[in-house]
Amino acid sequence: MEIYVLVKQVPDPEAIVKVKSDSELEIENKYFTNFFDEIAIEAGLKLREKFGGKVTVLTVDNKKVDALRRGIAMGADDAIQITDPALEGSDQFAIAKALATYLNLKDKPFDLIFAGRQAMDDDAGMVGPAVAELLGIPYVNVITGLEVDDPKKEVKVIREVDGGKEILSCSLPALFTCQKGLNNPRIPQVMNVMKAMKAQIKKVDLAALGLNAEEVGGKAAKIKVQKYLPPPKRPPVKMIKEDFPENVKTLVKLLREEAKII
Amino acid sequence: MALDFNFTEEQEFFRQMVRDAVNRLIMPKVKELDEKEEFPWDLWKEFAALGYLGLRHDEKYGGMGTDTITQMIFYEELARGSCGFSMSATMQILMGTYFIARFGNENIKQKILVPAIKGEKIGTICFTEDQSGSDLAGTRTLATKVDGGWKINGRKQWITNGPIADFATVMATIDPKLGLKGLNFYLVERKTENRDGFVSGQRLHKLGSRCSVTGELVMDNAFIPDENFLGEEIGKGVQYAGEILNEVRVMTGMNALSIAKEAMEDARQYANNRIAFGNPISRYQLIREKFAKFWAWYEASRTYLYKCAWMIQNNIPCIHDCMLAKYHSTEMCMYAVEEVMRIYGGNAFCSEYPPQRFWRDAKFLLYGGGTHEVLCDYLGRIYCKE
Numbered sequence: 001m002e003i004y005v006l007v008k009q010v011p012d013p014e015a016i017v018k019v020k021s022d023s024e025l026e027i028e029n030k031y032f033t034n035f036f037d038e039i040a041i042e043a044g045l046k047l048r049e050k051f052g053g054k055v056t057v058l059t060v061d062n063k064k065v066d067a068l069r070r071g072i073a074m075g076a077d078d079a080i081q082i083t084d085p086a087l088e089g090s091d092q093f094a095i096a097k098a099l100a101t102y103l104n105l106k107d108k109p110f111d112l113i114f115a116g117r118q119a120m121d122d123d124a125g126m127v128g129p130a131v132a133e134l135l136g137i138p139y140v141n142v143i144t145g146l147e148v149d150d151p152k153k154e155v156k157v158i159r160e161v162d163g164g165k166e167i168l169s170c171s172l173p174a175l176f177t178c179q180k181g182l183n184n185p186r187i188p189q190v191m192n193v194m195k196a197m198k199a200q201i202k203k204v205d206l207a208a209l210g211l212n213a214e215e216v217g218g219k220a221a222k223i224k225v226q227k228y229l230p231p232p233k234r235p236p237v238k239m240i241k242e243d244f245p246e247n248v249k250t251l252v253k254l255l256r257e258e259a260k261i262i
Numbered sequence: 263m264a265l266d267f268n269f270t271e272e273q274e275f276f277r278q279m280v281r282d283a284v285n286r287l288i289m290p291k292v293k294e295l296d297e298k299e300e301f302p303w304d305l306w307k308e309f310a311a312l313g314y315l316g317l318r319h320d321e322k323y324g325g326m327g328t329d330t331i332t333q334m335i336f337y338e339e340l341a342r343g344s345c346g347f348s349m350s351a352t353m354q355i356l357m358g359t360y361f362i363a364r365f366g367n368e369n370i371k372q373k374i375l376v377p378a379i380k381g382e383k384i385g386t387i388c389f390t391e392d393q394s395g396s397d398l399a400g401t402r403t404l405a406t407k408v409d410g411g412w413k414i415n416g417r418k419q420w421i422t423n424g425p426i427a428d429f430a431t432v433m434a435t436i437d438p439k440l441g442l443k444g445l446n447f448y449l450v451e452r453k454t455e456n457r458d459g460f461v462s463g464q465r466l467h468k469l470g471s472r473c474s475v476t477g478e479l480v481m482d483n484a485f486i487p488d489e490n491f492l493g494e495e496i497g498k499g500v501q502y503a504g505e506i507l508n509e510v511r512v513m514t515g516m517n518a519l520s521i522a523k524e525a526m527e528d529a530r531q532y533a534n535n536r537i538a539f540g541n542p543i544s545r546y547q548l549i550r551e552k553f554a555k556f557w558a559w560y561e562a563s564r565t566y567l568y569k570c571a572w573m574i575q576n577n578i579p580c581i582h583d584c585m586l587a588k589y590h591s592t593e594m595c596m597y598a599v600e601e602v603m604r605i606y607g608g609n610a611f612c613s614e615y616p617p618q619r620f621w622r623d624a625k626f627l628l629y630g631g632g633t634h635e636v637l638c639d640y641l642g643r644i645y646c647k648e
């Protein structure tokens with residue numbers, strides 16, 4: 001079974017993020033692998049353990065390859081970094097284009113593609129579905145259950161819907177985006193961690209993909225960031241100096257009229 | 263460019279992986295581990311399965327054979343969660359197996375080291391007795407040569423993993439009158455129906471680091487075969503002990519770093535949210551000073567410890583550096599856990615909040631690898647070229 005997993009390194013929720021300019025963020029150098037992507041990797045590994053084959057992790061990133069290394073540490077066979085200066089400023093669609101182009105180039109056809117349900121930084125949830133659209137294969141988002149019938153090339157997936165579950169099936173090849181509950185991503189063994197530390201990451205640039213610089217990057221972006229705004233600062237504490245019971249009356253009044261929370 | 267303070271991309275990745283394992287396996291259980299005061303077998307098995315117990319051992323025996331800096335990164339990340347767990351694990355990785363890996367014959371390595379790396383057999387090291395701690399020359403545990411082996415007699419106390427250990431590296435004297443020159447290491451296994459060895463004595467209840475179990479080991483005329491003598495020559499035990507101390511000290515320093523950092527990160531959050539007199543207390547200069555001091559000492563400690571790790575790795579003599587760095591980082595840690603007790607106000611004094619745990623846990627750092635009085639006495643003497 002030929003399995004690909006789309007992965008991304010995202011800022012740690014604890015990283016300090018500052019608005020540098022209207023269209024640029026300054027992010028503290030603290031990253032981790034998007035947790036939904038770990039679930040996707042685990043899904044791939046489980047299938048490989050059952051049916052054999054190969055799991056390849058794939059990222060579009062000019063700098064960070066730790067998501068790929070984590071993939072290898074978890075047990076993936078291969079890691080590919082799509083990187084090119086012209087990819088800077090790409091939107092999700094351009095990222096998907098690079099990924100789909102790469103997947104189309106493969107002489108050995110893929111059976112399954114997994115991605116996280118969304119990246120925990122931009123929360124867009126677009127790359128997975130866009131790749132499937134570009135490849136013209138079926139996809140189901142946010143799955144929490146998966147059953148593959150390899151000989152029949154059929155898949156049954158589960159996803160949570162309001163008040164219940166939805167069971168869907170489709171043929172292979174297909175793409176699924178993974179949600180918490182699908183599995184429990186394994187903690188890498190140190191032996192694989194060491195392997196991942198030394199692993200050579202294969203790099204693929206736009207030329208290798210046969211893409212032009214104009215098709216990706218900031219200029220081609222269909223979505224443009226207009227402006228980043230920092231969250232409002234914590235307002236100063238207001239001390240109510242009156243005595244009881246006036247202070248309670250004032251507090252209730254302020255909660256109702258100023259804070260508008262009661 | 264001879265001076266380079268950066269970790270490599272690979273080392274950063276390794277750190278991230280260890281951190282993650284600690285976050286997932288240990289962090290959620292930290293409070294429970296402290297309160298239960300029991301050895302966490304389930305966690306031990308889960309952790310052992312990841313393979314870190316073989317970090318510094320030969321690949322031939324199931325180890326990873328990593329370099330010193332990688333090991334120190336591991337120790338720094340490990341103690342962030344539970345000090346007690348870290349204590350048991352580092353005993354297994356370093357002191358508890360060091361002499362077996364170094365002096366054990368193939369039979370012993372297969373019998374002891376291989377299962378130890380898998381976490382299936384638990385090890386420890388025994389120096390301390392009721393009359394001898396800092397002063398090894400006071401060791402009374404006696405090793406008597408007999409046909410085909412040795413008879414060991416004595417009681418060891420304060421033994422990490424003691425109540426659960428399967429094997430121990432025991433320091434014993436061939437004659438108390440010889441002082442330091444009479445000391446050697448012997449491998450002693452737990453007594454069973456068909457094997458002589460040690461039995462567990464009293465278990466101690468500790469102030470902190472409570473999930474590592476600690477207690478007495480008693481050897482009553484315990485016979486061990488000749489191959490269990492760990493060393494090349496008789497009378498060199500103290501020299502051998504000295505040869506592991508650099509690593510032990512830097513490892514202890516790494517524990518100090520991570521306990522201090524964890525305590526302070528927690529306190530920072532508290533100080534930014536705790537309001538007194540209309541402001542978060544982190545706005546008050548007297549509180550800020552605590553963070554500033556910690557920060558300065560922490561960075562200095564960390565840089566020095568990694569320098570020591572680098573020196574060990576490159577076989578550069580560094581015995582004084584390792585003492586200094588261990589001393590500095592531990593005192594830094596004592597400062598941090600003490601100040602966190604103050605930053606938290608009265609809340610620090612109850613078990614619902616973490617400062618008291620950091621404070622209790624950190625105290626063990628003061629004793630291993632030489633008490634600070636002993637270290638300072640020695641270092642001062644060296645400095646004065648007395």
Ligand SMILES: Cc1cc2nc3c(=O)[nH]c(=O)nc-3n(C[C@H](O)[C@H](O)[C@H](O)COP(=O)(O)OP(=O)(O)OC[C@H]3O[C@@H](n4cnc5c(N)ncnc54)[C@H](O)[C@@H]3O)c2cc1C
Nearest residue numbers: 387388389390394395396397420421422626629633635636
């Ligand atoms: C949690 C924990 C786990 C431990 N695990 C182990 C273990 O697994 N195996 C093991 O063998 N031991 C273990 N120990 C024991 C530890 O190694 C000893 O506590 C340590 O060696 C100090 O010895 P002591 O406690 O007997 O103190 P002592 O040597 O009795 O010292 C008492 C005081 O006198 C001071 N002092 C001693 N000599 C001098 C001097 N020359 N000049 C100035 N001051 C001096 C000391 O600094 C100290 O303040 C453990 C201890 C703890 C707390």
Ligand SMILES: Cc1cc2nc3c(=O)[nH]c(=O)nc-3n(C[C@H](O)[C@H](O)[C@H](O)COP(=O)(O)OP(=O)(O)OC[C@H]3O[C@@H](n4cnc5c(N)ncnc54)[C@H](O)[C@@H]3O)c2cc1C
Nearest residue numbers: 536537538539543546547548549604605606607608609611
């Ligand atoms: C064992 C125990 C028993 C107690 N019993 C009682 C009792 O019976 N009845 C009772 O009413 N209370 C009791 N207390 C609570 C005790 O009075 C409070 O802990 C004490 O008043 C400090 O307040 P706090 O803990 O809220 O700390 P906070 O006021 O929140 O202080 C937190 C930190 O900020 C610092 N800080 C605060 N303001 C400033 C400033 N302006 N400048 C610089 N630093 C500042 C403090 O020094 C401290 O380091 C008890 C506490 C303990 C530990």
